Amino acid sequence: MDHAFNRLNLHRVRLGVVDQNKPALKTYTKMGFRIEGKAREQFFVDGKFRDVILMGILDREFRKLYSPKGMKNK
Numbered sequence: 001m002d003h004a005f006n007r008l009n010l011h012r013v014r015l016g017v018v019d020q021n022k023p024a025l026k027t028y029t030k031m032g033f034r035i036e037g038k039a040r041e042q043f044f045v046d047g048k049f050r051d052v053i054l055m056g057i058l059d060r061e062f063r064k065l066y067s068p069k070g071m072k073n074k
């Protein structure tokens with residue numbers, strides 16, 4: 001996010017995570033990503049089609065969370 005927002009000056013970053021990947025979902029949520037949608041049955045994993053949770057964060061949300069004043073605590 002530092003590279004995306006502070007160096008590349010991007011407006012938003014997005015990602016997708018398989019719904020069963022609870023550690024990744026938790027980590028991304030704690031980092032400030034918000035759930036924006038779901039791609040139904042996107043991947044075939046372990047013999048089953050799995051939904052992919054779509055997440056994103058905007059530059060202003062990143063700055064609010066990670067500026068020295070609003071620095072996100074773990």
Ligand SMILES: CC(C)(COP(=O)(O)OP(=O)(O)OC[C@H]1O[C@@H](n2cnc3c(N)ncnc32)[C@H](O)[C@@H]1OP(=O)(O)O)[C@@H](O)C(=O)NCCC(=O)NCCS
Pocket residue numbers: 016017018021023024026027028030031072073074
């Ligand atoms: C995703 C993965 C890195 C998560 O690792 P983890 O060991 O569960 O989580 P971490 O130890 O890194 O995080 C510890 C804590 O800090 C949080 N955290 C991690 N990075 C953070 C960040 N940059 N900002 C804020 N919080 C953060 C976590 O949510 C967690 O919170 P908790 O203390 O309340 O439990 C790990 O499961 C993994 O390597 N998985 C395999 C690869 C994978 O699935 N990648 C994602 C593909 S979409």
